[in-house]
Amino acid sequence: xxxxxxxxxxxxxxxxxxxxxxxxxxxxPYWAIRFAxxxxxxxxxTLGRVILVKCYRELIKILFNSTVAPMNIDASTxxxxxxxxxxxxxxxxxxxxxxIVPEIEEAARINGIKAERRPGYWIGKRGPDGQVGQAAGPxxxxxxxxxxxxxxxxxxxxxxxxxxxxxxxxxxYARGYERIFQVDYRLSSSDPLPREGAFPASLxxxxxxxxxxxxxxxxxxxxxxxxxESAGATIALNLTRYLSQNDxxxxxxxxxxxxxxxxxxxxxxxxxxxxxxxxxRNWDCDMVHEFLLSDYVAKSLVGNLPLExxxxxxxxxxxxLHLPSPEGMFKGLPxxxxxxxxxxxxxxxxxxxxxxxxxxxxxxxxDFYEIPHAAHVPMTHAWHxxxxxxxxxxxxxxxxxxxxxxx
Numbered sequence: 001x002x003x004x005x006x007x008x009x010x011x012x013x014x015x016x017x018x019x020x021x022x023x024x025x026x027x028x029p030y031w032a033i034r035f036a037x038x039x040x041x042x043x044x045x046t047l048g049r050v051i052l053v054k055c056y057r058e059l060i061k062i063l064f065n066s067t068v069a070p071m072n073i074d075a076s077t078x079x080x081x082x083x084x085x086x087x088x089x090x091x092x093x094x095x096x097x098x099x100i101v102p103e104i105e106e107a108a109r110i111n112g113i114k115a116e117r118r119p120g121y122w123i124g125k126r127g128p129d130g131q132v133g134q135a136a137g138p139x140x141x142x143x144x145x146x147x148x149x150x151x152x153x154x155x156x157x158x159x160x161x162x163x164x165x166x167x168x169x170x171x172x173y174a175r176g177y178e179r180i181f182q183v184d185y186r187l188s189s190s191d192p193l194p195r196e197g198a199f200p201a202s203l204x205x206x207x208x209x210x211x212x213x214x215x216x217x218x219x220x221x222x223x224x225x226x227x228x229e230s231a232g233a234t235i236a237l238n239l240t241r242y243l244s245q246n247d248x249x250x251x252x253x254x255x256x257x258x259x260x261x262x263x264x265x266x267x268x269x270x271x272x273x274x275x276x277x278x279x280x281r282n283w284d285c286d287m288v289h290e291f292l293l294s295d296y297v298a299k300s301l302v303g304n305l306p307l308e309x310x311x312x313x314x315x316x317x318x319x320x321l322h323l324p325s326p327e328g329m330f331k332g333l334p335x336x337x338x339x340x341x342x343x344x345x346x347x348x349x350x351x352x353x354x355x356x357x358x359x360x361x362x363x364x365x366x367d368f369y370e371i372p373h374a375a376h377v378p379m380t381h382a383w384h385x386x387x388x389x390x391x392x393x394x395x396x397x398x399x400x401x402x403x404x405x406x407x
Contacts, residue, residue, distance in 0.1 A: 003296040004192055006066045019062050027058065042284040043343050043373045050285075052383065053375055057287040063153070064290040073155035075119035075184055087158060088122035088132040092183065095208040097249045101242065104200050104315070111198040111303035118186070118205045120212075121156045123163070124170050124179030132179075136218040141225070141257070143169065143180040144213060146239075148230030148377065150265060150291040151202065152189060152300055156182035162229060165262070165379050173396040176403060177225070183209035185235065188300035198303025199316050206239040214251060221254040222406075225399070229377045230288075230346075233264035237353070238315055244332045258335040258402050260395060263377045265291065266319035266349045268298040269311025278347035285343040286375045292345060318356075319349040330360040335405075337367040337398040339391050341374030369394045 006015035028051060035041050035050045063071065078089055094115035099105055108114070127134030136142070147154045147162035154160055158167065166180045185205035186197035213219045228236030236259055244255040270292070273279040279292065291297055298310040311322040314329050336357055340350035354368045371378060371387050378384035379391040
């Protein structure tokens with residue numbers, strides 16, 4: 001069966017009821033017995049941790065079988081509710097003049113993607129008038145972030161689960177940074193849903209947000225950290241690559257201060273699956289199976305392009321092993337810190353990106369931290385301790401080292 005087969009009522013409600021009953025009365029008791037002994041667990045976790053990760057996997061499976069709508073927050077709805085000011089919602093203008101790379105221009109033409117006005121959200125310090133989006137202070141630093149969700153779900157709204165990462169960063173792990181901006185980039189979808197937001201929509205939206213930070217608010221590129229988790233980490237990587245390798249109208253070569261990538265989901269052509277891969281090795285200790293098993297994400301990203309594009313396009317799948325010529329694709333990138341869980345199915349994605357960045361820029365350009373025994377983006381989950389704390393502490397250390405190197 002395909003994705004979202006139970007998306008229509010009353011099938012949705014019936015499926016939810018069935019899934020809840022089977023989870024509580026069949027699957028959880030089975031897992032409790034199967035993993036009762038520490039020696040039977042896939043990682044040195046507590047029994048509760050094992051069951052919780054399994055439950056997260058079931059939740060994602062339920063979303064893929066019904067609807068991802070509960071995971072999306074529409075900015076227009078937020079605005080109509082009168083909570084725009086409270087949530088830090090702003091709107092940024094389209095930036096069509098920044099679409100100058102022929103490969104990106106052609107993909108946009110084929111997929112009917114145009115630059116659009118997009119919403120975004122600020123977290124952190126507000127201006128003297130209590131409003132967000134104030135002009136940059138003298139030499140002020142900022143983090144520009146991208147949420148995860150496999151390109152098909154999620155939101156930059158601070159109440160979405162990615163917001164936990166950025167709130168935590170501002171609470172003490174990003175010293176010297178007082179606010180964070182996230183653009184609400186377009187999500188991708190395909191049959192049986194409306195075909196929308198295919199590549200390069202997310203990159204075009206990311207560029208518009210960066211232009212707003214630099215040209216409208218006055219942040220220096222050298223004071224901007226690009227950050228993202230999962231699919232958002234791939235968007236962050238694409239944006240940094242685009243900025244670092246092109247002379248853009250009004251921006252010039254506007255390479256940021258650095259990029260902080262958390263568990264990038266970067267091989268939608270499935271070239272790193274099978275025996276001996278982290279996909280197989282960490283099957284029982286992660287929760288992102290549905291994103292990787294289904295072709296839905298790949299079909300949504302490529303849009304009208306051939307499905308094979310998910311294996312051969314370095315912007316859609318920068319970790320693909322089937323890229324025609326990966327040499328030089330990351331040349332000129334600023335300092336990069338890449339964090340990934342040692343128990344992740346996507347671990348190999350991160351190692352491939354690490355190796356390619358090092359090959360193009362040298363060892364000193366890459367900081368790589370494999371968080372021991374951690375599932376996908378542990379920093380997203382308050383319950384994933386101590387691995388979550390280790391990740392935040394490493395981010396803080398890297399940012400401080402970056403500041404010292406700039407002196």
